[in-house]
Amino acid sequence: MYNDHLSNQYPLYLKDFFIRPEKVSSPTVPHRKQSAYNIRTGIRNIFAEYCSNSSVHGVNYGTHDRTPWERFWWILMLGLSLYGCVALIGNIYYKWEHKPVILSFNEQPISVWEIPFPAITICPESKFRPEVLNFTLLVDQIFENAAGDMSDDEIQTMLSLLQVCDRMYSHGQYQRILKNYKLKQDIVQKLLEICPGKSKDLIIQCRMSVYPCEDSFRETVTDEGICYTYNLIPEREMFRIDHLHNNYDYYQSLHPYSNWSLDEGYKPNCDLRTYPSRVYGSGFEAGLYMQLRIPKSYDEYHCREALGFKVLLHSPAEFPVISRKFIRLTYNHEVTMALKPQITSISSSLRSYSPLRRQCFFSHERKLEFFAVYNQANCEFECLTNHTLKLCGCVRFSMPYAKGTKICDTSQMECAIQAENEIQLLVATEGIKKNSSTSDHCYCLPACNSIEYDSELTQTKYDHARSFQLRYRSQVPDDLLEKVVNNNFAKLAIYFKQAQYMTMKRSELFGWTDFIANCGGVLGLCMGVSLLSLAELLYYCAVRPILLIRDFRKHDGGNGVMAVKPTVG
Secondary structure: OHHHHHHHHOOHHHOOOOOOOOOOOOOOOOHHHHHHHHHHHHHHHHHHHHHHHOOOOOHHHHOOOOOHHHHHHHHHHHHHHHHHHHHHHHHHHHHHHHOOEEEEEOOOOEEHHHOOOOEEEEEEOOOOOOOOOOHHHHHHHHHOOOHHHOOHHHHHHHHHHHOOOOHHHHOHHHHHHHOOOOOOOOHHHHHHHHOOOOHHHHEEEEEEOOEEOHHHOEEEEEOOEEEEEEOOOOHHHHEOHHHOOOOOOOEOOOOOOOOEEOOOEEOOOOOOOOOOOOOOOOOHHHOEEEEEEEEHHHOOOOOOOOOOEEEEEEOOOOOOOHHHOOEEEOOOEEEEEEEEEEEEEEOHHHOOOOHHHHOOEOOOOOOOOOEOOOOHHHHHHHHHHHHHHHHHOOEOOOOOOOOOOOEOOHHHHHHHHHHHHHHHHHHHHHHHHHOOOOOOOOOOOOEOOEEEEEEEEEEEEOOHHHHHHHHHOOOOOHHHHHHHHOEEEEEEEEEEOOOEEOOEEEEEOOOHHHHHHHHHHHHHHHHOOOHHHHHHHHHHHHHHHHHHHHHHHHHHOOOOOOOOOOOOO
16 A cells, blocks of 8 residues: 555656565565666666656657557657758768858958059060170080080079070980089079169159159069069068078068058058058059060070060069969050959958868968968968979079078979979879868968959050151151160050959858757757757756666665655656
């Protein structure tokens, strides 16, 4: 009677722990086995109570008084639902882990005066002045083993010049002959001595909006030799000066500091006319216009087959590497470039993400050895430098290098070109194997904030000498007309096509909140599970068994009798 009364008052899982008569325990059953049996029975009863009261759909159908087929049906349905949940949540996790970022249009357009005008690097195809040396004569003497008639200075000049001539001199029989000669003097100094002239000698007219800019171009050491660059950030902001050699400067800065950076843009409250330069509007008149000149006597087809100029537009924070991308500006032609900037920014919510997940670097996250400013172009150029040093034991004169690093001899140019081709192959092969655009060899992700300049080109012929004769023949002396006729001319105009542009922005596509919400939606759809259901499961799986075992051990030290607190079932 007493046990029947307790069974009706308390839940099912306590029925084996109620107070029993003193003679219930059999002397033939060990006390430890009896305790283990009671604990297992109690846990089974807790499980039965959970199934009876659980808010998870379908669980209670497996414990009621039903036929085996019914229980099998519901167990199968629960299994399929659980499998579906795991599969769908796995897909959600993959999307959250590997594709959390989306590149979309920014909400607000950007005006052209909020971004810098591109840096412009101009490289003449003519690499020397004919009055300085006779290239054809000297190169014939070298390759016909008649260099004994040449002075040491002429040999060093030719060895320096051959490094910026066409690549045919870097292969085959030319390299075998050049191995007999060693570069002893400063190659950059030699190239400066024989180059076509200062920037003011080549750029005879330049206008940026309404301001003259002939003196704003600076001689720059590039893979094409001596070029002329406009609107590049100061050298001390571009490079880590303390890591570089002190043999020569790569370029002379026009200003000691800049008021712009990739991550922050222009400094607040700086003047509209600042550095790097920016335009005040769109259209031809608001852009840059320049006229270039080079004497016809400088035309030469032995060192370089092509004539004219190579022009590179790049970010003011990007060191110019001409061989990567350029356009040609030929003599007696006028080229106009209508710019369309490609600007990419990043949402502040992505700063906590790892660079690999967001697929970009902030400037402070990826420290380059020689460059103080991180962008993908600078990173790739430094990677090429390191690979060239590893493969050839030297670097090209245009590459950044530390003190004590050897400059490649002219006979090693074939190795330097091989290093350039090899690094491209390594990066591409690694990317294909990983099915990714990221390579561990260079690890040069794009900068999170970047700017590129796409352009639409138009070109037309013009004859400056002929126009000058017709317009000023009665106003200028004949010797001046003759000088004009004896020069090659070219014109270049660069301007923004529109006053405002839509930019791209990296934003959070799938964050932590989205992950939780999607998982909750899947669990609710398939099994009717909520956060409280999970709390309920934790309670029955952990809290209740622990309390049960603790209470049993507490009372088991006496006579095997445990006092039980009633529980509302």
